[in-house]
Amino acid sequence: MIRPSTPLQRVPHTSEVHHDVPLTELSGWGHCPVVQGRELLSERFEASTEGAALSRGMGRSYGDSSLPASADDIVACSTLADRMLAFDPDSGVLRAEAGLKLVSLNNWSLPRGWFTPVTPGTHFVTLGGMVAADVHGKNHHRNGSFGAHVTALKLRVADGSIVECSDDQQRELFRATLGGMGLTGHILEVEVRLQAIPSPWIWAESQRFDDLDTLIDSLKRAGEEWPYTVCWVDCLATGGRLGRGILMRGRWAEPREAPAAPPRPKAAFAVPFMMPNGLLMPWAVKAFNGLYYALHGRRTHRGVQHPEWFFYPLDVVGEWNRLYGRHGFTQYQCVLPIEHDPSLPRRFLRHLSARGGTAYLCVMKDCGAQGKGLLSFPKPGISFALDIPYHGAPTQALIDALDDVVVESGGRIYLAKDALTRAEKFRRMEPRLEAFQRIRQRWDPDGRLRSAQSVRILGDVM
């Protein structure tokens, strides 16, 4: 039996190094870390995964999940594998190649009365990436994570063979792949059940709250009635105002409430180039937060909203990660189980604030039951997602400190965001890791599939 602390044995790839594929700089959305790697882009994605150590989609995970462990590893890029293969308008079940972008899927599905059952906070992700990270959204308390709606997957596993898996077929492999960060096999095709919607518009309400406890109470209560809930939290406010924020809740508008025409896709304005380091200064963001909070006012805002504006407000600004400059940033996302200790979120934010942590953006969500994905992130509690500029050692120390709180409270972090958590801390957060590694060992005894993250955090051999 393999113990989680035992690194997977690794045999060098038999396939030669692809010198055809040029070395380029690869990074996740946070530009932290940046590595040299060989990314293979092909419309014949299935063929291109043969001999590849990892596959990646749009590279929207923040840290090193989609990065190769070594410059000799080939990373197969799925984005040109974007075909829809079958759709059943009675059941809503769609089968598509793994590189299909969520933005394309939404543009197709919204006018037809369907929507992805779960969406992350950006539509610039692929179906394969959504499965690998087992993404969750504002409706986690209602719909669970994306994997709960995935009915089947087609994978290329480490020995090169192609395997179809689902709850009825290779169930163990299926469940390890939901949230398995692409480490169980290359995800080639995804079959998912879409959700029927009454109209393609959102009915949204927003309300501000002066302190964290009321905000969390309101978030929990909103979840009983509303399918979509989320909070923006002001982490730079001080004293009693720390953790004030705005609660947003939404549902699909009824046809009588919605405009007659379907929403038109929004054109994005993009940050044209990498901004200088330190452009986002704490005092400026603090002032922005104060203004944003003040301008919302005390009254509750209600109305019909464009679904892109409701689900993907940051996508309106393309390449916004460039605002953080070349040093990049990390997003720290954790879930804290508050059932037995309601004071946890406040302690967490105080801790962050006391250590001088400047989280420029903080999003708080209500997590429901744990899903069937073996390593999938959400579990019941309150989830915080913090955007933190990367400054080297001090940032590492901050993440270490936050990880300590998470370990002590029985919470866990989200691998799709992580760049800095240490292996020993992750192991203490993740009692399911041993089972996950056992399944990997069974399907990949030679340790062919790996990422920079799996080397860093799961102890895979370089």
Add this chain to the structure above:
Amino acid sequence: MKVVAFGATKGMGRALAQLMAARGDAVFLLGRDRDQLSRSAADLQIRGASGPVGMAVCDLLDTATFAPALDQAAEALNGFDAVVVTAGLFDSEERLEADAPLRDRLLTANFTNTVHFCELARVRLLAAGGGTLCVFSSVAGERARKPVILYGAAKAGLSHYLEGLDHKFRAQGLRTVLVKPGFVKTGMTAGLKAPPFAGEPEAVARSVLAAIDKGTPEIYVPGMWRWIMLVIRMLPRAVMRRIGF
């Protein structure tokens, strides 16, 4: 619009066919690989193509497949009013110089046989009273450059041919759209380092579709490449000998 798309299982051709399907055009696919054709046909069907998306095997290296494939398309679509050719081969200059059979295949496919195919398409479009012939050439055909001499030579010939068609047949209703892509990130260019102003297939497809609708005779995609090539065309020979671009 009723479109015959040759080479639409990959790259810019695929992105363009997806846009056409999404707005309800009727599409018929021509290509080498039956399995890939049927995957693409399913995709276009789901995206909203009107009528069943048909397909026929058609190989740029086998001219005997051209006429039957176009006939099948005409029958399935009950006549067509646009033909889009994105099929073509690509390889590095080094390999083309070293490998004569490979060189022969690429030159034949990208020039001679593409012209043969276009001639068959032209005759059919004109017989039906006119229509659009959209062909993907390349900025590599604009000025001889060291990394793309052989590929560029075939594309230069192809561009020349299409310009001639425009001069001679536009008055009779044939609207040729000559597309000159710069660097676009598709599987074809996957082995190459992307230069600045590299395009994405989807954005390129949007520009090309607008050109097809307007009947623009010549379009550079991304648009920036018109100005890049303007500069490159003006560079003196002494400079071209020295630079590796």
